[in-house]
Amino acid sequence: MAFDFEKDFLVEKLKEIKPKKVLVQLPEGIKQNAFDLKKTFEDLGIEAIFSGESCWGGCAIAVTEAKDIGADLIVHFGHAKFIDSDFPILYIEVKDILNLEPILKKSLEKLKDYKIIGFSYSIQHRHDLDKIVKFYEDNGKTIILSEKLGNVAYEGHIVGCQYRGLKAIEDKVDAFVIMGNNFHSMGAVLSVNKPVILIDVYNDDVRKMEDERDKILKQRAISIQKFKDARKIGILTEIKPGQKFGAPKTLIEKFEKAGKEVVLITISEITPEKLMNFYSVDAFVELACPRIAIDDFAEYDRPIITFKEARVALGEMTWDELLERGIV
Numbered sequence: 001m002a003f004d005f006e007k008d009f010l011v012e013k014l015k016e017i018k019p020k021k022v023l024v025q026l027p028e029g030i031k032q033n034a035f036d037l038k039k040t041f042e043d044l045g046i047e048a049i050f051s052g053e054s055c056w057g058g059c060a061i062a063v064t065e066a067k068d069i070g071a072d073l074i075v076h077f078g079h080a081k082f083i084d085s086d087f088p089i090l091y092i093e094v095k096d097i098l099n100l101e102p103i104l105k106k107s108l109e110k111l112k113d114y115k116i117i118g119f120s121y122s123i124q125h126r127h128d129l130d131k132i133v134k135f136y137e138d139n140g141k142t143i144i145l146s147e148k149l150g151n152v153a154y155e156g157h158i159v160g161c162q163y164r165g166l167k168a169i170e171d172k173v174d175a176f177v178i179m180g181n182n183f184h185s186m187g188a189v190l191s192v193n194k195p196v197i198l199i200d201v202y203n204d205d206v207r208k209m210e211d212e213r214d215k216i217l218k219q220r221a222i223s224i225q226k227f228k229d230a231r232k233i234g235i236l237t238e239i240k241p242g243q244k245f246g247a248p249k250t251l252i253e254k255f256e257k258a259g260k261e262v263v264l265i266t267i268s269e270i271t272p273e274k275l276m277n278f279y280s281v282d283a284f285v286e287l288a289c290p291r292i293a294i295d296d297f298a299e300y301d302r303p304i305i306t307f308k309e310a311r312v313a314l315g316e317m318t319w320d321e322l323l324e325r326g327i328v
């Protein structure tokens with residue numbers, strides 16, 4: 001697999017912005033490129049310090065870290081802009097250089113029953129979008145890109161916590177095709193009521209996602225029910241600026257009114273180890289990345305639910321309404 005770090009664009013922007021010191025954020029899969037990238041900054045007389053914190057999405061903007069080291073710019077690789085920030089950030093989206101034709105051909109078999117396709121891609125494939133659309137149109141399909149709604153940066157762009165753009169075109173399409181990885185397509189299948197086909201370029205695989213939907217939904221319903229029975233609640237509020245899903249203050253009031261005791265916990269990067277010692281908490285609601293509760297629930301020894309699910313637990317939304325809106 002080859003990545004294009006868009007160095008010409010990077011250098012052009014750095015010459016324009018003229019930072020003295022930058023904090024560089026790299027997603028996990030490309031942290032290995034730190035030395036190579038360091039040289040690009042050094043050649044321009046810029047001091048580069050690399051963040052060792054995890055960087056799973058464009059939500060993970062390390063503003064506090066950048067200020068702490070006295071950086072005047074964050075250079076964030078591998079994601080598109082996710083939120084506004086008052087700290088200067090340069091996003092380098094990084095292109096995945098692949099020959100997509102074989103896997104697109106392979107996908108036609110799975111798409112034979114569908115004519116109108118809703119298409120979404122993870123950011124590394126944006127540069128191939130025209131070719132992908134042309135391929136499908138040449139093969140008799142009509143492509144509708146998911147809409148640019150919420151925190152996505154472009155029409156067709158997908159992130160793991162925002163599926164409003166897919167919901168918006170759901171009635172117009174026969175099926176969705178997601179080019180990216182299991183994470184993005186899993187979120188899609190939990191959010192839309194149409195078939196979802198994943199083009200997994202990293203494992204050379206094309207597969208329908210429906211099989212996993214029912215299992216996860218059942219797990220979510222159980223977690224909400226267990227949460228309802230809990231008396232002592234921990235509300236987890238993430239300190240990353242891009243992971244603010246829901247207002248803790250309002251939730252505290254509502255849960256206390258419902259007879260629960262509540263403790264508010266700040267956290268960066270929720271893990272089972274960090275929650276373990278809060279022995280007295282019966283269940284958690286996390287206001288960070290919703291995928292932590294949905295995808296990783298099995299790692300936690302107590303129920304953990306999302307903000308949307310908390311609304312169901314409070315009786316503000318029914319389970320059916322949640323499914324209609326999409327659980328992510």
Ligand code: SF4
Pocket residue numbers: 056057058059060082159160161162242243288289290291
């Ligand atoms: S909040 Fe979660 S799903 Fe959304 S961009 Fe961040 S890591 Fe990805």
